[in-house]
Amino acid sequence: MKGKESFKTAGLVVALLLFMWALYMIFIFVPTEATMGISQRIFYFHVPLAWLGLLGYTLVFFGSIMYLWKRRSGWDNFSSSAAELGFIFTTLFLISGSLWAKPAWGVWWTWTPRLTTALILWFIYIAYLTVRFYASEKQQGARFGAVVGIVGFVDVPIIAISTSLWRSEHPGALVFQGGLTPEMTFGLMVSIAAFTVLFVYFLAIRTSLKQQEMEVERLRELVEQDQ
Amino acid sequence: MEYFLTATAIIWAVVFGYVLFIIGRQRKLRQEIESLKQLVAEKQKNTR
Numbered sequence: 001m002k003g004k005e006s007f008k009t010a011g012l013v014v015a016l017l018l019f020m021w022a023l024y025m026i027f028i029f030v031p032t033e034a035t036m037g038i039s040q041r042i043f044y045f046h047v048p049l050a051w052l053g054l055l056g057y058t059l060v061f062f063g064s065i066m067y068l069w070k071r072r073s074g075w076d077n078f079s080s081s082a083a084e085l086g087f088i089f090t091t092l093f094l095i096s097g098s099l100w101a102k103p104a105w106g107v108w109w110t111w112t113p114r115l116t117t118a119l120i121l122w123f124i125y126i127a128y129l130t131v132r133f134y135a136s137e138k139q140q141g142a143r144f145g146a147v148v149g150i151v152g153f154v155d156v157p158i159i160a161i162s163t164s165l166w167r168s169e170h171p172g173a174l175v176f177q178g179g180l181t182p183e184m185t186f187g188l189m190v191s192i193a194a195f196t197v198l199f200v201y202f203l204a205i206r207t208s209l210k211q212q213e214m215e216v217e218r219l220r221e222l223v224e225q226d227q
Numbered sequence: 228m229e230y231f232l233t234a235t236a237i238i239w240a241v242v243f244g245y246v247l248f249i250i251g252r253q254r255k256l257r258q259e260i261e262s263l264k265q266l267v268a269e270k271q272k273n274t275r
Contacts, residue, residue, distance in 0.1 A: 039230045045238055088245060092238050099234040198242070205249055212256040219263035223270065 004208075011201040018194035022187075030187035039103040042096055044187055048195035049093035053121060055199065056086020057156050060128065064149030067142060073214060074207075076142040079149055080132060081206035085199060087125040094122060113166040117159045124152035 026044045033040035063079025066072075097115065098108045109115065128148045135141030158165075180188070 038228045041231050042234045045234055049238070088241065092241055095237055096234045099230045099237075103230050202245065202249070205253075209249065209252055209256060212253075212260065216256060216259050216263065219260065219267060223263060223266045 008201070008204060011197065011204065015194065015197040015201050018190070018197055022191040022194040025187040025190050030184050031181060033184075036104055039100060042100040044191045046093065046096040046100055047188060048192045049089050049096055050118070051192060052195055052199050053086055053090035053093045053118070054156050054159060055196070056082050056089060057121060057125070057153060059203070060086060060149040061153035061156070064146035067146045068150075073142070074211070076146070077207050077210035077214075078203075080129075080142075080145065081203055081210060083125060083128050083145075083149070084206060085202050087122070087129060089195075089199070090118070090122050090125055094118060113162040114159065117155060117162050121152075121155050121159060124148070124155055128152065 022044075026041055030041065030044065032038060059082035060079045063075050063082060067075035067079060097118070101110065102108050128145055131148050132141040132145040135144055
């Protein structure tokens with residue numbers, strides 16, 4: 001138990017330190033892009049948030065398979081926590097994208113394949129969380145959620161390759177295409193690392209909270225027995 | 228500039244909001260577990 005607590009504290013400290021470093025990189029270190037100016041720096045938030053949206057759903061997919069296979073509530077706690085976080089980060093990813101699209105393209109939203117498939121992912125997250133919420137029994141919700149978690153995963157690789165499949169104004173993988181200076185790439189990597197550590201930290205905490213919620217339910221049943 | 232600052236503010240507000248939600252939930256659950264454990268212990272005492 002103590003080991004778990006110190007692991008969580010260490011995770012928080014690492015996340016905070018990485019975030020301070022990432023903020024220094026984003027606000028001071030990285031050069032200002034010539035065409036878009038300061039607003040291009042949204043990129044250093046937008047890309048890590050997009051990555052976490054996809055990572056979140058990949059973990060939901062993995063946890064859902066494991067739950068249907070093993071039927072252990074721990075896997076359900078894991079995938080539902082990943083879905084909650086993935087939903088939050090996908091929402092932020094869409095908001096940051098919109099705030100970047102306005103100065104870059106002159107519109108808040110445009111139906112490019114990347115944006116459309118990302119919005120579909122956001123709706124899939126909502127479907128996953130809604131199915132669980134409205135299920136008559138907890139186990140039924142977990143089962144239905146797991147099915148949505150597996151079926152919905154089909155959107156994740158489509159988002160990842162959408163800019164290669166269909167040409168649009170949305171930029172592709174700039175890092176691999178050599179569209180960034182070394183300073184920009186380094187700033188992006190630090191930001192991705194900071195957001196990923198924060199995500200893992202949140203996931204660990206949220207999963208353990210769900211386990212505590214189950215403990216509360218178990219104790220309540222014990223108290224209510226024979227009353 | 229304002230778009231960048233707006234994006235930064237929204238992201239940080241949501242992250243801090245989530246941290247506060249987690250802290251609050253953790254505190255509530257710990258208290259609930261403690262009080263329920265006491266109730267279970269009392270119940271077991273009375274049944275002996």
